[in-house]
Amino acid sequence: MNITSETSGDLQxxxxxxxxxxxxxxxxxxxxxxxxxxxxxxxxxxDLSNVEFIDSSGLGAIVAAMKLLGRDRPLHLAGLTPxxxxxxTLTRMERVFKIFKSPLDAxxxxxxxxx
Amino acid sequence: xxxxxxxxxxxxxxxTSSPPDVHLVFPARxxxxxxxxxxxxxxxxALGTEAAALGIVEIVLAEVTNNIVxxxxxxxxxxxxxxxxxKRTTNIRFEVxxxxxxxxxxxxxxxxxxxxxxxxxxxxxxxxxxxxIRDMTTNLAYRRCEGQNILRFSxxxxxx
Numbered sequence: 001m002n003i004t005s006e007t008s009g010d011l012q013x014x015x016x017x018x019x020x021x022x023x024x025x026x027x028x029x030x031x032x033x034x035x036x037x038x039x040x041x042x043x044x045x046x047d048l049s050n051v052e053f054i055d056s057s058g059l060g061a062i063v064a065a066m067k068l069l070g071r072d073r074p075l076h077l078a079g080l081t082p083x084x085x086x087x088x089t090l091t092r093m094e095r096v097f098k099i100f101k102s103p104l105d106a107x108x109x110x111x112x113x114x115x
Numbered sequence: 116x117x118x119x120x121x122x123x124x125x126x127x128x129x130x131t132s133s134p135p136d137v138h139l140v141f142p143a144r145x146x147x148x149x150x151x152x153x154x155x156x157x158x159x160x161a162l163g164t165e166a167a168a169l170g171i172v173e174i175v176l177a178e179v180t181n182n183i184v185x186x187x188x189x190x191x192x193x194x195x196x197x198x199x200x201x202k203r204t205t206n207i208r209f210e211v212x213x214x215x216x217x218x219x220x221x222x223x224x225x226x227x228x229x230x231x232x233x234x235x236x237x238x239x240x241x242x243x244x245x246x247x248i249r250d251m252t253t254n255l256a257y258r259r260c261e262g263q264n265i266l267r268f269s270x271x272x273x274x275x
Contacts (some may be wrong), residue, residue, distance in 0.1 A: 024145045055177040056243035063240045083170035090250045091243045
């Protein structure tokens, strides 16, 4: 699973460089996020703008990543494509995350830095 | 919800209706499932299905087939999935057949309403599948017949 990491301001921005987070990709996604976020303490913004497809396994993996980061390091989402946004809306998981239009939007607001 | 009475014998493959636009038989394994989904979407795209509907189709088929791989065939090392569909003017009609375990209680599970006000540690990481299938389909019907699970549903092309 190709995910790139960049730290900007007080945020770690993880960009998923894949088009799918499905049943096959879910475990790799969790492992990669775990590795990329180890030994850091910034809040994380997950940039999903390349992701065209997510299923319930992928959604579960994002929730698992949020738990992994723990209470003190919020995981926010950015750049949801229409179908990904639909999955978050229908499962009501949109309420669990702060969702930004883009990582830039997240950087502009202090809201992203706190839980 | 629609009950079993909706199901007529072999709607998709009956002699009186048109042949399916897609008819695939593939192993119930993750890689084969992903390919089958992509083939189905490509075929439906070639038939003029718009991107928004294709997104719904792919999610619903992923949830249905993942359930078959993980639950219906959970105790078995192999099995196949048969997927057929017909594109109509206002919807796409699907039929998915497997020879795995029956759905629990012989019924389609209801949508799980998760409590999202709970602690981070207790947030759900699963149990979303049937809710998504129910939300994104109409005429959802399940039948167990001669060792087969037969699931049929429609995806609207007009209400997206």
